[in-house]
Amino acid sequence: MSKPSEAPATSPGDVSGEEPGEGIALARLLAMGFRLAITGLHERLAERGWDDVRPPYGFVLLALRTGPSTVTDVAALMGMTKQAASQLVDAMAQSGYLVRTVDESDRRQRALSLSAKGRTLLGAVEEIYAEIEAEWADMAGGDDLRTTRDALTRIVLTANDGALPAVRPTW
Amino acid sequence: MSKPSEAPATSPGDVSGEEPGEGIALARLLAMGFRLAITGLHERLAERGWDDVRPPYGFVLLALRTGPSTVTDVAALMGMTKQAASQLVDAMAQSGYLVRTVDESDRRQRALSLSAKGRTLLGAVEEIYAEIEAEWADMAGGDDLRTTRDALTRIVLTANDGALPAVRPTW
């Protein structure tokens, strides 16, 4: 029986096969960065006792920070079918992070809001993201990390006709 | 029945809920960048007739560019169990991209190599990645994209004790 493997602390490039001069594929850098950000978040959430939080939850909680949303919005945010978004929202509601209500102005819609517990979790997510980003600023240099943020923002908006693309990794 | 949704071309932030001044969570930027890179790669591969290539294949092909590898290496590269890596390698071999041989120096190991077809696909992957990166350099500015690459490289190595982390998105 084997557990999921993680590259051990050895020389860079040991398992990449990529020419050192040519550099690592950008897609791979983004993949590794994303993986580290999400596993870091969830390890730290677990340390604080939040041990039933799946990777999509952080994105949904952030989306609800400023006001209610709907299953259709969550589907668009994540890049999944409305059925899958409904299942995701069900799971989050069942864990007590979200509340569903009926939208009086459009009774097809069920409005989704953060519960008190959801707000507390959102606070933890934001704190941990800020911690991780501060550490990454130390590693990369604060100016370079800001440049990275700004460059990625321009890229994702331009490549997606001015709108933010969906979040769910293509895999 | 609904298809997976993609955020439509509307104002930035429509579905993010994130405060404009505070910016988009870095994890989300990485998620969107990764998603655009991988969906872009696979759309363009499909345009060239490569329509049975799954997202992990590009990473495996790149890893084999310089020489043979093993199922254990692929498991470490991807961040999955050896069983899953074996299934992945089987699928790639069945599509004709990889060849398995026995390693005479360690007969436990099955060496994995690129087939001729695999080399051709690798060439297409590298061309398309270069196209996408050139477009992204236009969008973000070449210097800023280089800074992004360098910063991400430092971050992923430092955060993972000097080794490149695994590739598979945590989800």
Added chain:
DNA sequence: CTAGATGGTCAAGTGGCTTGACCATCACCG
């Protein structure tokens, strides 16, 4: 020479998605 470690596979199971169908509600057009 033997016990433990390692590379890899077998078989079965699980979780997170999709698909196809359906229902309730809203919007728009004639």
Added chain:
DNA sequence: CGGTGATGGTCAAGCCACTTGACCATCTAG
């Protein structure tokens, strides 16, 4: 104003990409 089409959402079933637990063959180290 009524009917048709669109939209928000859910039901039920199925699929795919992984994991788990077990096992076999081979290598390593004491």
